[in-house]
Amino acid sequence: MDIQQHTAATGSVHSGSSEEDTGGPGPADRLPLADFHDACGRILASINTVIEGKQEAARLALTVLLAQGHLLVEDVPGVGKTMLAKTLARTIDCSVHRIQFTPDLLPSDVTGVSIYNQDKHRFEFRPGPVFANIVIGDEINRASAKTQSALLECMEEHQVTVDGRSYTLDAPFMVVATQNPIEMEGTYPLPEAQRDRFMARISMGYPDPRAEMLMLETHQSMSPLREIRPVVGVGEVRAMVATVQDVYVSPAVKEYVVGIGRATREHPHLRLGASPRALLQLLRAAKAAAALDGRDFVLPDDVGSVAESVLAHRLMLDRKAITAGENASGIVAGILAKVPVGAEARRTAS
Structure with missing residues (x-):
């Protein structure tokens, strides 16, 4: 398992199953529409500096984030699926985890596991990479159905249950998963229940010639992701979500x-x-x-x-x-x- 950008501290894990304890926005957290529109403009402008010629995909990704949903990005390898997910994550000053799904990945590698502490003579929960504001699931359909199903509770109820105890995931929480077409070798089709958890699915497609020429000119020396800096904070995102709810x-x-x-x-x-x-x-x-x-x-x-x-x-x-x-x-x-x-x-x- 490849987990990158492991920026969330384990101390952010909360016990309990109440939906009210998710760190969600309250009535006083809403943004005026002018401020909301300005923040959206900053996010989209940042994404479009990395993902050339895919303004509609960037807008839909932001739409899903603000609607408290999850995004499935499906296309052939090499068209920028993971790049879109990483860019969206980096525009927000929040915790980000990336999981590389493989056939040998276990459910506990995603959600976490209880480990016995010999010094304290008790079991302690070690949170998995799903405990983050944005979780990037790379090539999700390369994992077995058992591992895929580990995300069902996380995506629907924003919590993880291990050994009979529930742990709440912080808000905002969004899974951005990429997958290759199911005709490709070594892939497992997502079951209907898993697909239904994703609010939206997009296909990146190939860039147009102008965008491809610009990519060849600007992406050779270094990755444009290095230049991306957060343009909104996690509190501002929560306020933007509350604005949409209203x-x-x-x-x-x-x-x-x-x-x-x-x-x-x-x-x-x-x-x-x-x-x-x-x-x-x-x-x-x-x-x-x-x-x-x-x-x-x-x-x-x-x-x-x-x-x-x-x-x-x-x-x-x-x-x-x-x-x-x-x-x-x-x-x-x-x-x-x-x-x-x-x-x-x-x-x-x-």
């Missing part, structure tokens, strides 16, 4: 989200549609997208802008659809084109 969602927009979810479950080409968790995360991502655009209310367009990234990786196509060459992204686009937007939501948008 974004208003009208009943009409909620009905629109429910309509999208039901359409995925009733689609003739899908064996598995969007779960209730998926709809909750779609709405949270839409709230973050609205705040990034400088608004304190959600429009249907905000839902549509994140729907493909939030829903596509959760959907399972039937064999006929796969044979016909259809894909989940195309199905989500078709659903967005057909699901009606309520009159109240249209009035808000206008």
Whole structure:
């Protein structure tokens, strides 16, 4: 196991399972929208100095962070998946751990283990690399299903349970995992329950020729990551998360989200549609997208802008659809084109 940037002190581990003891933002911690927008601009500008030509990927990564979700970055090797995760982590002055997933990695290598202290005659918990604000899981689908499942409780409940005792993870907490396509040698497909824990999935893709030329000119002598410095503190990130939580969602927009979810479950080409968790995360991502655009209310367009990234990786196509060459992204686009937007939501948008 390769754990880099081990910056979190073990003294930050808290015992208990209460969701209120997560260090989350309180009502007084919200930022004005102007300050929120300024902080987002600093983060995105810092990321874009390293990741050339991938502004949409950087924006979505920030959206997921502010919506208290987790991000899955999927693509072929060498297109900047891990670089994006590292750059996002370095823009924030918080604890960062990196885990290199391999077939021989054990669950205790991720969550931690209780070790007997002979001097004190008792067991003591040694926290694993998951105890950090941002956890980078590199090539997560190279580990076995047993090790992958060690992240389920961490990602959903923000806590780790070892030997019957729960330890709370500090907020903000975000897992940024990278994976290679499942067709590649030595990979294990993520199970449906694991994929459903990730708020969004993005594919980096190859850079355009201009960005690739710039990369060749600037990335030869040294890694641009060396020049990255934190532009926001962990307290400011908590306040930004609280600002997103305060974004208003009208009943009409909620009905629109429910309509999208039901359409995925009733689609003739899908064996598995969007779960209730998926709809909750779609709405949270839409709230973050609205705040990034400088608004304190959600429009249907905000839902549509994140729907493909939030829903596509959760959907399972039937064999006929796969044979016909259809894909989940195309199905989500078709659903967005057909699901009606309520009159109240249209009035808000206008």
